[in-house]
Amino acid sequence: MPKVTDTISYPQPTDRRLECERALEEDFQVFTSLAEGAGWSWQEIALALMELTEDYVMAMSTSTKIAESNTAPFPGNKTLH
Structure with missing residues (x-):
């Protein structure tokens, strides 16, 4: 069973996107190779x-x-003070 890397070390959104790509890349390559092997x-x-x-x-x-x-407040719901 493939395992996606769960280590996240970059707090910036662009860095996280690249890190997510790296985490998925190996399993993605395996997945697409399996599909190609099946004739697609x-x-x-x-x-x-x-x-x-x-x-x-x-x-x-x-x-x-x-x-x-x-989770949105009910329309017209007012707090009385």
Whole structure:
């Protein structure tokens, strides 16, 4: 089973993005090699990964919006002082 590196040492967002890429890179290479070995072309793999990434982004965005709406104060709710 692949293991994504869980060490995060850079506090800056750009550094974290690069560190995340490095953490995923080895498993990504294994994953794409397995897909190529199963007969998929690199173009098919790339398109499938882009679609899956888009689905992931949409799901996470929706999940975040739902979570934020559940924690928002009730409209018209006023504190009496």
